[in-house]
Amino acid sequence: MSVPPGYYLALAGLMFSVGVVGALTRRNAIVIFMFIELMLNAINLIFVTFSRMWGHVDGQILVFFVLVVAAAEVVVGLAIILVISRRRGTANVDDVSLLKW
Amino acid sequence: MDLAQAIAQPSVDWHALSPDIVLAAAACMVLIADLFLPEESKWLAMPLSAAGILGTLAAVVSLAGEHRTTLGGAVEIDTFALVFKGLFCVIGLIVLAMSFGYFRSGRYYQGEYYFLMLCSLLGGVVISSARELVTLFIALELISIPAIIMTALRKADVKSNEAALKFFLFSVLSTAVMLYGMSLVYGITGSTKLDEIRSSIASSADEPLVVLSVIFVVIGFAFKISAVPFHFWAPDTYEGAPSPVAAFLSTASKIGGFVGLLVLMFRAFPEVADTWRPAFAVLATLTMTVGNLIALRQQHIIRLLAYSGIAQSGYVLVTLALIDPSRPEANAQALESAIVYLVIYGIMDLGAFAAAVAFARKTGTYFLSDYAGLWRRSPVLATLMAGFLLSLAGTPPMAGAWAKLFVFAAAINSEVYWLAAVMGVNAVIAAWYYLAVVKRMFLDSPEVDEPIEVPYLLRATMGVAAFALLAVFIYPAFITSLADRSLL
Numbered sequence: 001m002s003v004p005p006g007y008y009l010a011l012a013g014l015m016f017s018v019g020v021v022g023a024l025t026r027r028n029a030i031v032i033f034m035f036i037e038l039m040l041n042a043i044n045l046i047f048v049t050f051s052r053m054w055g056h057v058d059g060q061i062l063v064f065f066v067l068v069v070a071a072a073e074v075v076v077g078l079a080i081i082l083v084i085s086r087r088r089g090t091a092n093v094d095d096v097s098l099l100k101w
Numbered sequence: 102m103d104l105a106q107a108i109a110q111p112s113v114d115w116h117a118l119s120p121d122i123v124l125a126a127a128a129c130m131v132l133i134a135d136l137f138l139p140e141e142s143k144w145l146a147m148p149l150s151a152a153g154i155l156g157t158l159a160a161v162v163s164l165a166g167e168h169r170t171t172l173g174g175a176v177e178i179d180t181f182a183l184v185f186k187g188l189f190c191v192i193g194l195i196v197l198a199m200s201f202g203y204f205r206s207g208r209y210y211q212g213e214y215y216f217l218m219l220c221s222l223l224g225g226v227v228i229s230s231a232r233e234l235v236t237l238f239i240a241l242e243l244i245s246i247p248a249i250i251m252t253a254l255r256k257a258d259v260k261s262n263e264a265a266l267k268f269f270l271f272s273v274l275s276t277a278v279m280l281y282g283m284s285l286v287y288g289i290t291g292s293t294k295l296d297e298i299r300s301s302i303a304s305s306a307d308e309p310l311v312v313l314s315v316i317f318v319v320i321g322f323a324f325k326i327s328a329v330p331f332h333f334w335a336p337d338t339y340e341g342a343p344s345p346v347a348a349f350l351s352t353a354s355k356i357g358g359f360v361g362l363l364v365l366m367f368r369a370f371p372e373v374a375d376t377w378r379p380a381f382a383v384l385a386t387l388t389m390t391v392g393n394l395i396a397l398r399q400q401h402i403i404r405l406l407a408y409s410g411i412a413q414s415g416y417v418l419v420t421l422a423l424i425d426p427s428r429p430e431a432n433a434q435a436l437e438s439a440i441v442y443l444v445i446y447g448i449m450d451l452g453a454f455a456a457a458v459a460f461a462r463k464t465g466t467y468f469l470s471d472y473a474g475l476w477r478r479s480p481v482l483a484t485l486m487a488g489f490l491l492s493l494a495g496t497p498p499m500a501g502a503w504a505k506l507f508v509f510a511a512a513i514n515s516e517v518y519w520l521a522a523v524m525g526v527n528a529v530i531a532a533w534y535y536l537a538v539v540k541r542m543f544l545d546s547p548e549v550d551e552p553i554e555v556p557y558l559l560r561a562t563m564g565v566a567a568f569a570l571l572a573v574f575i576y577p578a579f580i581t582s583l584a585d586r587s588l589l
Contacts, residue, residue, distance in 0.1 A: 009288075016281060023274060032270060039277040043284050050288035058293055059284075062235050066280065069242045073273050076249050080265045083256055093266070 008049040015042035029081045029091040033074075040070045114171035117178045119160040120186050121227050127153020128219035135212025144205045146215040151197050153219060157226065158190040168587065174294050175233035179587035181440070185229035185360050188444055192353045193222045195451045198562040199458050200345040209254050209343065217247040218349065225357040232368065234283050234293040237361050241279075241325065244357040245272045248350055252342040264341025268350075271324055271334040279321020285314030286369075295369040303372035312376045318365065319380060325358030326414050328384050329391040336407035344461065347403055348454035351410045352447045359417055359443055367436055367588050371426040381422035382520055389415030389527040397534050402457045402467050405534065409493055410450060412531060416508050417442050419524060423515040429589075431515040437584035438507040444583060445492075445504040445573065452489035452566040455559060456482060463553045469538060474547025482555050483542045488567045494535035495528050500573035503580070 015038055022035030044063045051059025085091045115122070130153065131146050138145055161183055169178045196218065204211045224243030231237045249272060253265030287293055289311060290301040305311055320331065327335035339347035370377065392412030399405040420442070423435035459482055460475070461467055475483040492499030495506075505528060512521035555563075573580050 019277070029266060029270070033273070036270075036273050036277055039274075040280070043277065043280045046281075046284040047287065050284065050291075053288070054291040056291075059287055062287070062293065065235055065239055069239070069246075069276070072242070072246055073269075073276075076246055077269050077273065080249070080253050080262065080269055083253070084262045084266060087259060087262065093270075 005049050005053050008045060012042040012045040012049070015039070015045070027092050027094050029084070029093050030078075032093065033077055033081070037070060037074075040066060112171075114169055117164065117167075117169040117171045117176060117230075119163070120157045121223065121230075123160050124153060124157045124219060124223045124226055127156060128216055128223060131212065131219060132216040135216065138212065143211040144201070146212045147197055147201050147205075150215040150219055151194060154190050154193045154197070154222070158187060161186045161190065170232075174296065175236045176230045177232045178230055180583075180585035181588040182230035184440060184444065184583045184585065185356070186226050188356065188447055189222055189225035189229065189353060192225075192349075192356070192447050192451060193218070195448075195455065195562055195566065196345055196349045196353070198558050199348060199451075199455050201558055202462060202556050203343065203345050203458065207255075207343075214251060214254060217251050221245075221247040221251070221349070222353060225353050225360070228357050228360050228364075231361075232295050232364065234287065234295070234298075237364065238280065238283065241357065241361055242276065244354055245276070245325070248346070248354055251346045251349070252338060254346070255343055258341075260341040261343070262341075264338045267334045268338040268342075271331075275321045275324030275331070277321075278324075279318055282314045282317025282319075282321060285310060285317065289314065295364065298369045299372060302370065311373055315370055315373065315377050316380065319362075319377065319384075322358055322362045322365075323384060326355050326362065326418075327411050328414055328418060329387040329411065332388070332392070332411050335411060336404045339407040340401065340403050344403060344454065344458050344467075347407075348451055348458070351406065351454065352451050355410065355414065356443050356447055359414075359439075362421065363436070363439055364588065366421055366424055367432075371424055371432075374424045374426060378422055378424060381418055381424075382517070385415050385418035385422050385520065386523050387415075388412065388418055389523060390530075393527050393530045393534075397530070399534075400469050402460075402469055402472070402538075403454075405469065405538070406450070406453055406457065409531070409535075412527065413446050413450070413493070415527070416505065416524065417446070419508055419512055419520055422520060423511055423517060425515065428515070431511070433586045433589060434511045434514055436586060436588060437581070438511040440584045441507050441580055442504045444580060445500045445570070448566050449489050449492040449499070449501055449570055452563055452570070453486065453493060455563050455566070456486035456489060459555045459559045459563070460486075460553065462556070469541065471548075472538060473541050473545035475542040475553075477547055478549075478551065479553035479555065481560065482553060485563045485567050487539045487542060488570065489563075490535040490539055492570050494532045496532060498571060498574050500570040500577075500580070502574060503577050 019035045019039030023032050026032050044066055047059040047063050081091050131149050135146055164178055167178055204214055221244050224240045228240035231240050249269045252268050255261035290298045292298055323331045389412050392408050396405055396408035417439055420435045420439035425432050492501035495501045509521055509524055
């Protein structure tokens, strides 16, 4: 028994929406970042689903690239968040407000 | 060719890839050399990087006039690609000249910095010839991720940390949004190659999914090119970042985003232009107007240049609002004016940043009030700065005037008169704040009379850039010969 592709796309759309809402409403840099990762995973799911629908592997190859880029972003992002929380004792983005206008 | 043979003997046109390969090799060499250099001679990484960029430039020149495709159509070398590869090399050289004194005296991780800069530049060089979604995406990320680390290089400076965090969050968010759009495009068309996308998307122009996917891609790019209302990160990031890095972000990173956008809009989505053209018209109007109005009240030279850069993006966005494949002549003119604008913008914006860096190196200040009477403290610096600002304002006798005029003419030829009018009004607003700085430098009296010495390297670089802008104004055929229709 196979699940129709529409279900996967709906799930991915839902994951992406949760990611967007979370990234825009949360205040902790690490949590924001986790929501963005959720968005990227939703995108991976879409690529794999479409790849299966079209019957070729282009989309699945793309997923590898997205994964690698996401990993690179994790490295850079966590390093920056770590530096900030060491100096400030917090990773809350509302406290990071020296630069304005 | 069957599969086994294709794996054993892949047909790769190495010559077409040579600029990218040379730059990648140079970046690796700088990183390795940095390991073995003792602390006091780390600065040698800079001449090494410059040699690498010159090598890349030589590879670009060796391809001049060619039209080649390789890697199954993912990479296409045409005049459009070569012009932007060359522009990125020139930007790299100017930024190197600006960074040299700054990073040598500050001792901020020089070797790592030059390595990261070359990597980011490599992203720009790759994106110029990328004609496929995966390659575009990777190239765009290759520009952004090293740039985030470069922004954060001043670890001990809280502002640098904050700038990097903002840049990072917005950059990652925009990547996710853009990828979502790309995934839908792939789903609709079943291909990641732009030419195939173009032919298969035309039949489904009215589907809401097509509109949605293109809108997502555009929003993702709008963050990268800091178009209003997705511009909030840019001024903060530029102010907090080391100032040569701010110059790099404002030119290489932004032009990289624009190249990606031009390639996508002119190559992949022109058949559905009717659905997204109004979005670009709105984006362009907002970006020009808001950028210029906020720039009016800036007191910090880097923030002024940041908002001026946002407004300049608006002028380029005008050309994207003119895309119309049913009128080939006007369509081609829009592309040509965009190329001319980006090339001239890259040089003049870097020049203004270089002047600000030279000023801050001796005085340690970025505030506009300290520029009062610069003419008496350093006539050379004041003249060069005034030249770059006049060019940004689009007034003669600098090349910026042609850049604005070409976009203006393209808008008139496409019969989008209201957008041309918005451009005209904005040019007047913009002239106000640029000329205010020029007036302050030449007519006001200085608080301190101490003369300012400009380092030789920086002086020579700025001199060449200013001369180039002047020469292009007198003889615009230099630059119009670069504007090429091969992308269409």
